[in-house]
Amino acid sequence: LSELGSESAKIKAMGIMDKLSTEKTVKVLNILEKNIQDGSKLSTLLNHVSFKLCNFTTLCRTEFCSLEVTKSADACLTAINIMTSPNMPKAVYIEDVIERVIQYTKFHLQNTLYPQYDPVYRVDPHGGGVLSSKAKRAKCSTHKQRVIVMLYNKVCDIVSSLSELLEIQLLTDTTILQVSSMGITPFFVENVSELQLCAIKLVTAVSTF
Numbered sequence: 001l002s003e004l005g006s007e008s009a010k011i012k013a014m015g016i017m018d019k020l021s022t023e024k025t026v027k028v029l030n031i032l033e034k035n036i037q038d039g040s041k042l043s044t045l046l047n048h049v050s051f052k053l054c055n056f057t058t059l060c061r062t063e064f065c066s067l068e069v070t071k072s073a074d075a076c077l078t079a080i081n082i083m084t085s086p087n088m089p090k091a092v093y094i095e096d097v098i099e100r101v102i103q104y105t106k107f108h109l110q111n112t113l114y115p116q117y118d119p120v121y122r123v124d125p126h127g128g129g130v131l132s133s134k135a136k137r138a139k140c141s142t143h144k145q146r147v148i149v150m151l152y153n154k155v156c157d158i159v160s161s162l163s164e165l166l167e168i169q170l171l172t173d174t175t176i177l178q179v180s181s182m183g184i185t186p187f188f189v190e191n192v193s194e195l196q197l198c199a200i201k202l203v204t205a206v207s208t209f
Helices: 002-014 020-039 056-084 096-119 132-139 146-168 173-188 193-207
Strands: none
Touching: 002 056, 020 056, 020 096, 020 132, 056 096, 056 146, 096 146, 146 173, 146 193, 173 193
C-alpha cells in the first residue's frame, strides 16, 4: 500500500487519474475503505511504558498494530489522491470512504499523535498525582518511535489533502463539523508545527466552504 500511495501521488501529479476506468477506480476505493477500517481503532503505543517492561507478546502485538495503522494511513492517502486528482467523475467521491478517512485521522491524532508529541494529552494508565501542563511538558522526552514519526508525516499529508477535497467536493454538514474540529485542535497542541500549517489550509478551506 505504501507503493500504491506513492504511485497514486505520481499519477495525480501527471493529471491522468481520470483516464482510468471509473468502475475500477470505485472498486479500488471500496477496497481501500476496508484497509482504512483495519487500522482505524488500533493503537501503536505501549501506553508510554518502557519497552524493557513489556513482554514479547506485547511487543509483537504492538508491532502488528503499527503495521496495520501504517497500512491504513497509506490507504487513506491513496484514496485522497484519487479523489483530489483533476477532472475526476462524481462517482469517486464516495461518502463512506471520505468519512472513514476522517475517522481514521481524528482517532490517531487524538489517541496516538497528540499524546506522543504533547504530554498534556497523555493519560497515565496507573493514575498518579496530578501534574500541571507545564510540569508534564517539562518531563516529556523528545524521542519518538520511528513508526510515530512516519505516521505523523502521513497524517499531515492527509490533513493537507482533505483541504483540497473540500475545494472540489460538497460534503455533508456532519462531515464538515468533524473536519472543522480536526483543523482547530492542532493549535492547542505543542510540538506539531507541521501539522498546524496543514491545519491552517484545512480551516481556510472550511471557512470558504
